Amino acid sequence: QQPVTSFPVQLVDGEKKTDADWKLLSADEVTKPWNICVLFPHLKDSYWVAADYGVAAEIRRTGTAMTLYEAGGYTNLSTQLSQMDNCIAQKFDGIILGAISADGVGPLVKRATDAGIPVIDFVNGVKEPSVSGHALVSFYDLAYKTGKYIVEQSDGKPTVVGFFPGPQGAGWSDDAVRGFSDAIKESKVEIAVTRRGDTGLNVQLDMINNALQTYDKLNWLVGVDIAAQAAAVAVRNANLGGKVSVAAFDIIPPVYDDIAAGAAKASPTDFTVLQGRLAVDMVLRLLQGQKLQAKRAGPKPQMVTAETVKSVSKTDMFAPAGYKVEFSIEATKK
Amino acid sequence: MTLIRSQAGIKPSAGANAVSTLLTFGALPIVLAICIVVFQLGNPRFLSSANLLNILQQGVFLMLIAFGQMLVLLAGGFDLSVGSVVALTSIISAQVMVAVSLAFPEAPGFAIGAGFLATILVGLVCGLVNGLGVAVLKVNAFIVTLATASIFRGVTLVISQGLQVSGLPRDFVYGIGSGFFLGLPVSFFFALPALLAIFLLVRQMRFGRYIYAIGSNIRSAMVAGVQINRYLIACYMLCATITAFAGWLLTARVSSGEPLLGGEFPLNSIAAAVIGGCSLRGGEGSPTGVFMGVVFITVLANGMDLLRIGSNYQMIVLGLVLVGAVVLDRYRLTDATKR
Amino acid sequence: MTLIRSQAGIKPSAGANAVSTLLTFGALPIVLAICIVVFQLGNPRFLSSANLLNILQQGVFLMLIAFGQMLVLLAGGFDLSVGSVVALTSIISAQVMVAVSLAFPEAPGFAIGAGFLATILVGLVCGLVNGLGVAVLKVNAFIVTLATASIFRGVTLVISQGLQVSGLPRDFVYGIGSGFFLGLPVSFFFALPALLAIFLLVRQMRFGRYIYAIGSNIRSAMVAGVQINRYLIACYMLCATITAFAGWLLTARVSSGEPLLGGEFPLNSIAAAVIGGCSLRGGEGSPTGVFMGVVFITVLANGMDLLRIGSNYQMIVLGLVLVGAVVLDRYRLTDATKR
């Protein structure tokens, strides 16, 4: 398998999105054994494992070092702040931040950048203007894509959606809600129920089953990765295959498998692994004194459907099977 | 405290007497009945057979775990690790089943059997760890099970690396997980014997008498010759094993090994048991009560969804009903002390 | 005149005496010292002043909440709602501050003051709800606070619609949240008087005696003329108020009102208090112990991060250390009863 050296991205400047190619720094272009601090909300699901894989792979490729801290969940903002404090105190060279709250990390981002530590906003979004770069695909865009896909599939026929976007209060989830509803505006697609809740699989499964009891006109079940996984199970259990279709607005391996097996229709992918590589590349470029192509960039999302499932590269989306989560990597560069 | 504070007052009339007979089962059935009426009025689908099956399907897992939790509560303990045990079982049993079914692809029964064995083993080991911590190290059950919850979850993540395990035997997923038998979910038939066994254990067997005694007054149980450590450890092992069993059934239902399964169970199972009359101070409660508690919680969650109550308001309603149910149920106890 | 031989009469040997003096503080300081040495050897940055400031900054919030939790635990209660109170305070105080500072943009002190008032009000109301549930409705504290946790969280989400509240007064964020005074975080100076007040309340004032008595034997407290309900409600109100205060300081630190803030606090605060010697059965524990417990947990989390232990393994280590600390600490208690 070829090492990734470049991939298509979208550069974002305000409202303007431009497609481009992002070329990764080669190992030789990185001159120092930079030590990067990586902060994740948690590392308990395949999404963040894929992110870890992407970051770690890029760190290895460039011979730099990293340490990863995870806060244990989206309700643990103060834990994440403590970890960020620790990173600043330990004088890491750069920070990649999968923020729990777009606002909440502001002061610490400022403290870090004031201390000369570049901070790359990764996956979740940070509002603080002093942040050094954003490596992310917004969940607004992803859910918008899903919405448009469903509008397309509905072909102008009235279509009813049950929507399960994950916990309320999580910024990414709220973005997804907005993206999806913007996409289906002025179409015959309507949301019958938006049921928000914890991202536990069993919790989602119960909510979806209850929704199937309550709303019998549902044509689609759409939700965050784990909800889509649960939806596929629920549809199968209720023998509704063919009547109710499933789509996600982000992808994890079970959803991918469901798409391949026909149990789910579609999900956009944000190429989580590439996003990780992009984040590392951004922070290294800043540390090398380079200017970024754009302050905000993310891999160009792509729809994974039964047709495209063969063509998208799994290693750009997911950690490979048998991957061991990496928390710290020593530099191989001198 | 009852001695002094019992509200005793008025001499009961004949009517009050009838009420008191009714209340030997607590107010829970009444509250439940009211809820059912409200839900049915709000959505006629509520009592449809499809939805009843749905409730049954959803409640089975909590029922198993709450029964396990009850054993521990009766003995004066507490098990916060049930969620982690579910996740650990899910991952380990799934990995075992995948491995075995790869080795013997033509005999899915073999893989399922191996997965079941692994499940029981995980349950026994986890329970033993909890039990040793509580009985031998004599550390507070809250701390022990909080600690083991963290440990088991850590182990789950180390083993699974946070990734789901897919590729479970088809018979497992479609037979046990989403199969029906005589019109009822297969998992129900799996759970039934386990629940019945616990019921008998608690109500009809020496074991039950001993754990009530331990939970009520551990020192007096010791003086009465009960082998405290043995029974305490047994309680934790039974609790973890039945929880693991529930985790295994849940794995079948969700059709993959999930490292994050079951986070809702610790608090839910304790809440169900307490609503059903278990005391956190031990020695109080019954399987019938816990049964009612689980039914109550499950029906409530389902009914609110069917009433199309938004999730934020559901949280508020859930809290109010939780307290309300216990307040009403207290009349049973007050009544008992009055009798 | 006979002397009932008080146990104090037995002369302990000199060696045993030294050990026992040491152990009045429990084994925690020793375990802590060992941890510190290990962490420092593992990462020389550990004892750097920057990191010590970090630990201080991080520990302040848990310290406040654990002190509140301690009050409730001493009185034989339990507060699972502290996390939700933090979130509710964060949203409400932020909204108040934003509204007031929009109205009076030139007087940030006014907005901050209003936010503080709102905070205290939220704390008092939440605590009152908990207290009434426990003292007046006489429902188990576990159920009450589990229920109110759900209710408060629901209210938080309804009010905030799940959105962060930004635009807090600059002085609040940069002054209180990330400011320093005499080289120490400003929040530390805010927390200090509250902690001190609770310390005095518990150790030196009548209030403390009463809550110990209520937690230790509610019946004896009542017979002794302690007004149980009043003091129980006061405990819950103090706990929620100091928790709200912590939530307010935390809001300053995170620079926005956050609807999901504080999820880690219920279990962490109870764990810290229990490690520090509080009993879940009430009437046992001390501010000094809880202080040690919080320091221990904070240092442990910080140290393991600095040792670059992967979070999966951290979970396992945390669990082991939790039980280990309590086991070691048990020697103090054994010793105390032997005295």
Added chain:
Amino acid sequence: MTIASDLQEGEVFASLSGVSKFYGSFAALKDVSLTLRCGEVHMLLGENGAGKSTLVSLLIGANRPNEGARVLCGRACPDLTPLEARESGVNAVLQDFGLAPSMTALENYALGREKTRGGFLDKAAMRAGMMKSMEKLGVAIDPDARVDTLTRAEQQLLEIVRALGGKPGALILDEPTATLSHDESEHLFSTVEVLKREGWAILYISHRMEEIRRLGDVVTILRDGRFVSFHRLADVTNERMIAEMVGREIANFYPQIPHTPGHAVLEVKGLCSGHKIKNVSFEVKAGEIVGLGGLVGCGKAEVARAIFGLQGIDAGEIVLVGESIKAHSPPAMLKRGLVYLPQDRRGEALALNRPIAENMAIEVLGEAGSAYAGFVRTGVLAKLVNSLLARLKVQPAEPNKAVQELSGGNQQKVVLGRALSRKRNLYIFDEPTAGIDVGARLDFYHQLQRLCAEGAAILLITSDLQELVHLSHRVHVMHEGLCTASLEGDKINEESVIAYAFGETP
């Protein structure tokens, strides 16, 4: 002499008139009146469950009567709270301990009336107050000891000390001597007499006739929650009081128990255990009752605990029916045929929130015949429990009632019932008759007689001197962890037991 509320001797301090108290439909008290006068010791008599403690709970404001009126210091108090009662000078020693176990003696002493200075606790002042009260009673308890490290007797004394430290007025003592030995009891008696002279009104509940006779001025007798009679003690005989209380005549109080010793069942050789037992040796033969006496804290209870395996043995050995016991724990000792009745019924004997039946039958559960393949044979057990309830006259005889709803004496009967639930060759009774009434006491003595005749060996540990002297065939007296005397036959008398208990030789 006057006391706080300007009441003169002989004036009414408190009164209950026509009070009733119902628990559900059960009347624990029905139309009872009682008057406490200053400078008078008022005895309250009644069988177990007659309603004495309930009456006390009404007086101290812990319970509220369903009917009737309460008057305190001339003021009607329909809504009396414990705080008001206390502030009016009502000080009570309740039957079930009202101490907070995790607090120190001093903290308990001062509970509810802490002295403060500028809002802060004035610990020195409170300590001084406690010292003064202890001096009054003639005891010394370490003020800084946690209550759960005190012995039961010390706790009882602490309760009394606490009551003495309250505002002068009334003192209510609910079976204060049930766990005290002779000597502490004597101190209590003299204290009561002093208080009486100081003008306190005293309500005293006891099942021991000697005390009643010695201290009382007047006596009220209750039966089944109803008022039976009121007498001046000078005008009434013991027999009459017992007859009114029990509803029948009771004669010949201590039965003659024939002494037919067989083989040695229990031999204790050079036992050392904990810091309380220093070197104790004795033996108990089949068909005899051996008494173990001594002051509080002499270690007699520990001897039983060590034999039963509740505390470790440092030196010496225990031989059961010729076999030296190596690994000994309660389950093992129960298997070997030992029956042990602990002295602390609430702490060590009863699961209070469980039904009577479960409490009584827990020890037989392990025996063949009471369970089949782990399943409890409910029929067999129900029969056993019912026969014990009848034999011991537990009131109410409802097997499914939670033990905590029984009166103190009836709780003790449940403990006795459990001890008698199995036929065994060695019985160790530690304070078996604490708090049970004369009738039940007599019944218990007859059980002892029967067991003895059937060849059981019995070790009787009791602080009731008369019981010890009248029932035992041999008596061992302990003093500071040593067996100082071994009395037999007509050497057994109260004087010599007391003397040896103090470490003297008569």
